[in-house]
Amino acid sequence: MNRTPYATANTVRTDAAPADALGTSAARTRSAELEKLIRDDPGRFRVLTGDRPTGRLHLGHYFGTLHNRVRLQDLGVEMMVLIADYQVLTDRDVADQLPRHVEDLALDHLAAGIDPARATVFTHSAVPALNQLLLPFLSLVSVAELNRNPTVKDEIAHSRQSAVSGLMFTYPVHQAADILFCKANLVPVGQDQLPHLEITRTVARRFNDRYGKEAAVFPEPEALLSSAPLLLGTDGTKMSKSRGNAIALAADADETARLIKGAKTDSERHITYDPDARPEVSSLVLLAALCEDRDPRQVADEIGPAGAGALKKRVTEAVNEHLAPIRARRAAYARDLGYVRQVLREGEARANAIADATLDEVRRAMNGHR
Known part of the structure; x- marks a missing residue:
């Protein structure tokens, strides 16, 4: 899962038409405009980005996402880096080694240049309010819409499991909670992730329509399309941790x-x-x-x-x-894992403060609707 950039809760909303609705060409045009906005005023954006902790990151991750995350951070954009540990619960082999994988992911980000003084690094499981947003958000999306999501279809097709849990269908809405808990309005994604972002936009729009009587609670995030290069694995197929065809950042x-x-x-x-x-x-x-x-x-x-x-x-x-x-x-x-764990604890404290405030606002809006 490749997560994303966002604008801070009370910053200027962008007003372009939905990139996904207009197509990839329009999304690329808008992305160029957004890059200029970032250079001109990086402080108006907050980036939330991250990965599922399924193993060490490799060169494809570095040139595809990590390098861009550090670039945005260095431009002055606020960074939030999510380690999506709840999204590996469908994979028993990974879940059994989760603490190690979480630390590996944190190590790779720190090594690549993510700075804890300018970035918030945290895990799903440590932020209860973020995950609680999943319940009201699921009520805003139909089963048919989840079934149509091409990314979910692809995940299921490549899951290598005889049966797929209901959790897998909630991935797009869970990602909406990841994005909206900090009120993101900008999400760097690859073209194949645009359907996920459209679910997030749909959730934000429907929540605002139903509960935002006086003012919109959530912004509708825009896509910042990645121009990440495509690197193949050593066997000529897609570079992947699970295929054993990748060069890990930690490799000697x-x-x-x-x-x-x-x-x-x-x-x-x-x-x-x-x-x-x-x-x-x-x-x-x-x-x-x-x-x-x-x-x-x-x-x-x-x-x-x-x-x-x-x-x-x-x-x-x-x-x-x-x-x-x-x-x-x-x-x-790696020789000072105590520091790495401290980075996570401090990041989780900051993420909890944001998530608690957002959940309180959601509750007030929903209670006021009754």
């Missing part, structure tokens, strides 16, 4: 070299950057380019006839050099 230099050496390429010797025709080779070129902050076509041209061996050597060196300071910070934090 030797493990990284071994994994890249075994990465899938193709039979053509000359290296080019052509994501459509040569996805595996192009993904490796892109990885080197991202680590070196270079254009992937220039990287491919420099390697050219030297072949896949030279490409893999270049990628290995680029990845290990880029990740060296991140790995050093992670190792330092």
